[in-house]
Amino acid sequence: xxxxxxxxxxxxxxxxxxxxxxxxxxxxxxxxxxxxxxxxxxxxxxxxxxxxxxxxxxxxxxxxxxxxxxxxxxxxxxxxxxxxxxxxxxxxxxxxxxxxxxxxxxxxxxxxxxxxxxxxxxxxxxxxxxxxxxxxxxxxxxxxxxxxxxxxxxxxxxxxxxxxxxxxxxxxxxxxxxxxxxxxxxxxxxxxxxxxxxxxxxxxxxxxxxxxxxxxxxxxxxxxxxxxxxxxxxxxxxxxxxxxxxxxxxxxxxxxxxxxxxxxxxxxxxxxxxxx
Numbered sequence: 001x002x003x004x005x006x007x008x009x010x011x012x013x014x015x016x017x018x019x020x021x022x023x024x025x026x027x028x029x030x031x032x033x034x035x036x037x038x039x040x041x042x043x044x045x046x047x048x049x050x051x052x053x054x055x056x057x058x059x060x061x062x063x064x065x066x067x068x069x070x071x072x073x074x075x076x077x078x079x080x081x082x083x084x085x086x087x088x089x090x091x092x093x094x095x096x097x098x099x100x101x102x103x104x105x106x107x108x109x110x111x112x113x114x115x116x117x118x119x120x121x122x123x124x125x126x127x128x129x130x131x132x133x134x135x136x137x138x139x140x141x142x143x144x145x146x147x148x149x150x151x152x153x154x155x156x157x158x159x160x161x162x163x164x165x166x167x168x169x170x171x172x173x174x175x176x177x178x179x180x181x182x183x184x185x186x187x188x189x190x191x192x193x194x195x196x197x198x199x200x201x202x203x204x205x206x207x208x209x210x211x212x213x214x215x216x217x218x219x220x221x222x223x224x225x226x227x228x229x230x231x232x233x234x235x236x237x238x239x240x241x242x243x244x245x246x247x248x249x250x251x252x253x254x255x256x257x258x259x260x261x262x263x264x265x266x267x268x269x270x271x272x273x274x275x276x
Contacts, residue, residue: 006037010064014055014079019044022069025093039064046070049078056082069094125171133168136175137161142188145195148175150270153189154200155179155240156227157210159254159262163200166263172270181239185247196270199244199251200262204234206255 011030013022019042030038041062043055052075059066059082066083068091070076076092083090102108129149135141136148138161145151149172152160156178164174177189179199189197211228226232244251250269254262 006035008037008039010062011038011040012055012059012064012066013040013042014046014052014066014068014070015042015044016047016070016072016075017044019069022067022093026067046075047072049075052078055079059088060086063088065089066091068092122171126169129168129171129173130165132173133164133175137164138176139178141175142177142186145175145177145188145192147173148192148195149173150196150198150266151175151177151189151192152198152200152266153177153179153244153249155181155207155236157207157214158200158202159259160200162259163262163266166259167266170263170267172267179240179243181236181243185243196266196273197247197249198266198269199240199249200254201237201241201244201251202253202255204230204237207237208233 011026013019013026015022023042026040046052046055063086066088068076068079070079071094076095080090132147150167152164152174154160160176164176167174208228208230215228252262252265
């Protein structure tokens with residue numbers, strides 16, 4: 001079979017803030033070109049001419065494409081001029097969006113570096129949610145489950161942790177509760193009243209593959225146990241589904257869902273419950 005060699009492309013991300021906005025935009029765009037292998041270099045907190053000069057030297061050594069979110073007009077023009085001289089593809093991501101908003105609203109942008117990261121109420125809510133979620137991962141901190149916005153329940157390796165972290169980054173306090181069907185539900189979980197409880201499930205075959213891979217990553221012996229035995233896992237899932245049904249918890253099958261899709265479904269459940 002003929003193997004296709006991927007093209008390589010260097011992406012220089014120049015930002016006057018953390019660079020997270022540029023990373024998100026460039027990752028989304030890069031995902032559309034599977035034939036290309038990307039190497040991102042991020043230059044955060046570029047706010048002075050000396051800082052920009054160091055960036056230009058780095059870009060000159062390894063040319064590629066340059067994306068920027070610089071609101072300082074002087075720095076942006078200097079970067080643009082440099083790219084023209086070096087014949088480097090360049091795009092001011094933030095400028096295009098800001099210009100559109102200025103035109104549509106008739107208002108003038110404040111041109112404040114890092115303006116998207118103002119320490120407002122939403123920011124502190126997100127930080128609080130992240131701290132709570134990290135403290136309540138994998139069954140930890142069960143004494144404080146009532147403070148959660150949502151409790152994500154599921155057997156081992158059903159993507160509870162990444163889903164909870166994703167929710168926390170949206171300002172949602174998510175507790176991760178690992179269910180062992182043979183043991184059942186703890187008194188702490190059984191007594192919660194305010195939080196939404198959502199159950200995650202997947203197919204037995206998918207679960208076995210994930211568990212086997214995880215065992216290898218941990219350096220465990222490559223031998224079958226109840227944890228990876230397909231028949232035992234099928235029984236485990238049946239018992240888990242029985243518990244979910246008895247508790248009346250909404251169930252999300254994550255077999256063909258990404259973490260983002262699962263989190264979106266959970267947020268929708270939370271929203272519907274809040275309206276009822």
